Amino acid sequence: MSQARSKIVPSRTNRGTLNELTVLSSSFNKKEFLNSYFLVVEDLISKGAKVLLVDDGSTDGSVEIFTQFAKLHRGFNFFAEQKMGHASALNYVLERVETEFFIFLDMDDCIQSDNLI
Numbered sequence: 001m002s003q004a005r006s007k008i009v010p011s012r013t014n015r016g017t018l019n020e021l022t023v024l025s026s027s028f029n030k031k032e033f034l035n036s037y038f039l040v041v042e043d044l045i046s047k048g049a050k051v052l053l054v055d056d057g058s059t060d061g062s063v064e065i066f067t068q069f070a071k072l073h074r075g076f077n078f079f080a081e082q083k084m085g086h087a088s089a090l091n092y093v094l095e096r097v098e099t100e101f102f103i104f105l106d107m108d109d110c111i112q113s114d115n116l117i
Helices: 031-046 062-072 086-094
Strands: 021-027 050-056 076-081 101-104
Touching: 021 031, 021 086, 031 050, 031 062, 050 062, 050 086, 062 076, 076 086
Parallel strands: 021 050, 021 101, 050 076
Antiparallel strands: none
C-alpha cells in the first residue's frame, strides 16, 4: 500500500506587510499637501513600513503638525533641520535607513500600499 506524500510549501509569513520598507520624505512649506500625505503614510505604517521625514526649515506651521503626527504614529520618525536643500535632506534620511528596501515619497505623491507588496 503506497502512502501519498504531501508537498510542504513554505508559507510567506510577511505576505501583505511592508516590514522591510522605509519611506523617505522631505518637506519645505508643503502644509497644503499634508492631509493626503498622511493618508498615504498611515496606510503604509499600518502595514509595517517605517517613515523617515525631514523638514527643511518650514515656516508654514507644518513642523508642529509633523511633531504631533510623530507622537501618534510609532513608525513615523521626524527630523527638523534648517535649509539643507531637497537633495541634502533626502540624503540625511537615506543615511538612517535600516531596512532592506526604501522608496522616496514627495508630499504631493500618491501611492497605494497594495502596489508595493
